[in-house]
Amino acid sequence: MSEDKRQTSRRKTSAGSAELDLPEATVARLPEYLRALHALAEIGRDTVSSEDLAAAAGINAAKLRKDLSQLGSYGTRGVGYDVELLTSQISTVLGLTENRAVALVGIGNLGHALAGYAGFSPRGFRIAALFDIDEGRLGETIGGLLVRHVSEIADVVVTEGISIAMLTTPPHAAQPVADMLVEAGVTSILNFAPCVLSVPEGVDVRKVDLAIELQILSFHEHRKATARTATPESASPKTASVNPPPPSPATAPGIAFSDQAENA
């Protein structure tokens, strides 16, 4: 994400906790593998081939094997991967062994929804504090959690041991709030505000901008539309795209896709 390229160039510290620097692309896929593994465990699978796991994660099998090998993973040739072991391995690498406390700043429309979202806790996170600047929201409790004033960030972040924060304020408030969070000791921010954040080195920022996602889709829509009018004879060949045949599992072998929805 950030421009930080330099690594400590450490590989595997002698013994204790294996320390390794994975390619960013691999890191971004590990959570998806983890989710797929949970789904597989829930339907009773105890081992998986790379082919099956890749299908469940929506990813190329070779890519998955390379990812897991870089992780120093313990698969068994001729058999596959042990679901439980691999789950544990990835969880450890991602630092999910402890439930991480997360702060949420900006209890507006979106913040309210995230505060009540049940999908975080089974995946390693616990929303430990809510903050807003609006006096009108301060008394409110959401899911048994009190909405505090942003001026309490410094105290609460320390006492709750928070290192990750989600930012759902209006864009004009995002930078000052980010400064407060960093000052308090937060070193990772998930930014939902449509603006660029400036943070000191050592702090990671990931951005989620829903309008941007839609605009990217819009581009492809635009391209598809103009391609359709430009070459109208291509409306029949094979990719009609509108009213396709029964949307059956036309994707991959292995796991039946109706099963994969079985996760929380």
Place this chain on the structure above:
Amino acid sequence: MSEDKRQTSRRKTSAGSAELDLPEATVARLPEYLRALHALAEIGRDTVSSEDLAAAAGINAAKLRKDLSQLGSYGTRGVGYDVELLTSQISTVLGLTENRAVALVGIGNLGHALAGYAGFSPRGFRIAALFDIDEGRLGETIGGLLVRHVSEIADVVVTEGISIAMLTTPPHAAQPVADMLVEAGVTSILNFAPCVLSVPEGVDVRKVDLAIELQILSFHEHRKATARTATPESASPKTASVNPPPPSPATAPGIAFSDQAENA
């Protein structure tokens, strides 16, 4: 996103609407440029250098120039880019000249928030229909919009001319709903459910998984933490990362970063 690599390999159709196939990475950045341009226009700038615009978008200047050049853009050497012209260009390429109608399926915690989110309409989108399967929500209106039953998807998508849908259902419901949407003619889906969707060729799916974003941040937290304990002498050199110096703009030249928060 999907595995669809083959392009129509079309470049610039003779006259009318310029047709060009941009690299995916460029497409993903164009919306960010657009947002930065809006912010610049709001503070009165009518021309921008690639350096300034890149800073406002949080991106490398050379990358920005290459992106815009691929777009066939009209900058002026020695001066920069005309803000209004460039805004219009990018908007056209992204297909944002018309306000696109978007469907939202799954009016739960998150869906409710998105339905009320004010940030879509100024960026080219209009939420035109809400759907849910839960009887309890059917009567409800959000922002003057009625929550309909999913069985009405087929009708409403056609009459409203919807081609993009956002999916905020629980994961087990995502695939069947996606099938219904595709069947109705939707060709782009923004999926918030933590599961893999199987769609026919010609349909684009983008996934937004908030827990995954947190898990990626968690990895970096884990790495930073172990690096700190492994080499405790590095706690002083320069990147203390906790309680850093006054979080001043320690990032880049060009635009003062205190200005960039001024966008809507």
Place this chain on the structure above:
DNA sequence: AGGCGCTTGTGAACGCGTGCACAAATCGGG
């Protein structure tokens, strides 16, 4: 009119990520 400074646009090198294809390894059966 001419020169100078500034900024764009792009050619070229580099590095990362992806995908193929195969050797190595493991299990089960005969």
Place this chain on the structure above:
DNA sequence: CCCGATTTGTGCACGCGTTCACAAGCGCCT
């Protein structure tokens, strides 16, 4: 004990994306 079926782990090549550095172009000032 050996053999074949199966699946992992990886060396290698290719392509995309990023970055640098510079030539080309534009405006302004003298």
